[in-house]
Amino acid sequence: MNVAQKTPVVLITGGSSGIGKSIGTYLKQKGYIVYGTSRNPSKLPNFEPFTLLKLDVADRSTIQSAIKKIQEEQGRIDVLINNAGAGITGPLEEIPEEEIQRNFTTNYFGAINVTKAVLPLMREQKSGLVINITSIAGYMGLPFRGVYSASKAALEITTEAWRMELKSFNINMTNIAPGDFATNIAAGRYHAPVLSDSPYKKSYGDSLALMDDHVDAGSDPLEMAKVVFKVINTKKPKVHYKVGVFMQKFSVVLKRILPDRVYEKLLMNHYKL
Template sequence: MNKDHKSTVVLITGGSSGIGKSIGTFLFNKGYTVYGTSRNPSKFTDFGPFELLPLDVTQKETIQSAVEEVEKRHGRLDILINNAGAGITGPIEETPEEEIFRNFNTNYFGVINVTKAVLPIMRKQGGGLVINITSIAGYMGLPYRGIYSASKAALEITTEAWRMELKQFNIEMTNVAPGDFATNIAAGRFHAPVIKGSPYEKAYGKSLALMDAHVDEGSDPQDMANAILKVLETKKPKVHYKVGAFMQKFSIVLKRVLPDKTYEKLLMNHYEL
């Protein structure tokens, strides 16, 4: 990307907390012109150091307004980081259909719609970079996180196809998949309740406690910010990047080399099922 970072304009969805805020702050301190987004920026009165624009990835009119605002101010938009996402846990049988739709609206369709709003600007200026924040969970079906895994896997595969379509316009697209990071995602995700007397009560209750512990003990979000900067400074980004603890990244390698049932047994042991 352009070495004069000040003229490089970055838009990060979901920039008010967690990974998005870490990335935005880091890039701002490196001299990039950064905008984050939030459904309700007025809630963050003392927010800094970069500006938050109102944007809800499930509302197309807010997407259009935010993207137009950035273009109006700078006449360009160089880097889009699709970071906004939502967690969801629960036995698939007991997860309400509307919550499944809501999760895909945020994690999958939201990313597609924000990207579609940005691409005409990038095409007009002769290039750009789109980074989709996916998840290591998107590489495997995790028990009681099946819907989340599916939404991130769908984004990984869509990115593989989309980046080939965009190369003719000098627009790069890549996936960056984090493992568990110490952020507030667990507080913000939809938990299907542990239902008393449910056939899943014991197993799901135990898995839920383990998931929350993994997030609390997760890596520093600064690791993601460092990884994103490396991608920005790479002329031709790879298709996939993974960021997280060694064992989380290694689990993807194991899935490739082990027989399916052996890998499944490993996962079930990990989640004490």
């Protein structure tokens, strides 16, 4: 996609903070027309980096309204970045079913619903790019993050299938899986409480502290923004991209080459289980 030939229009879900805000700010600086989304943009009246629209990925009416507004103002959407997501932690035995469903609604079905709404416009344009922001956690089942890992893994696999279905329309789709980045995701995710009478009290409590430390010491989200910019300007994007420190990316390689039980042991040692 060549910025010199036209000014691409980019839609980023979950664009009001963290990785989404960094991506949008960087692309705006590079000359793109950027629309970000938030469930409650009215709470951010002084938001300046780029245009922020009301969109809840769990509410199809807000999805249609946001896309209609962009279509009226720009006539096209060149790049959709499905970034909206939610964290969730807890022992699988103790996470309420409604919280599991809510997480999948945001992380998985939300991305599918927004993509479905944008595809007719991209097909009419005979071009487009969909970038799904997944997670390195989606490549492995992590203790006390099983629901999050599963929701991101589902989006990874769905992308593999969907991109093949879209090729004849000149629409590309790809995954970008970040590792730990210094964002506010820990504050916004659902934490199953550490129950005083839970058999997981010590192991989950210790793991929870370790997870928060990883996020606090995470990489600069600007790194993700630069990768997104590079992918947008790649003629034939790969199926998967991984962004993070060496060991996070290498963990995916190890999963592929090590025997399952050896890899499981590595993870358990890491989480002190």
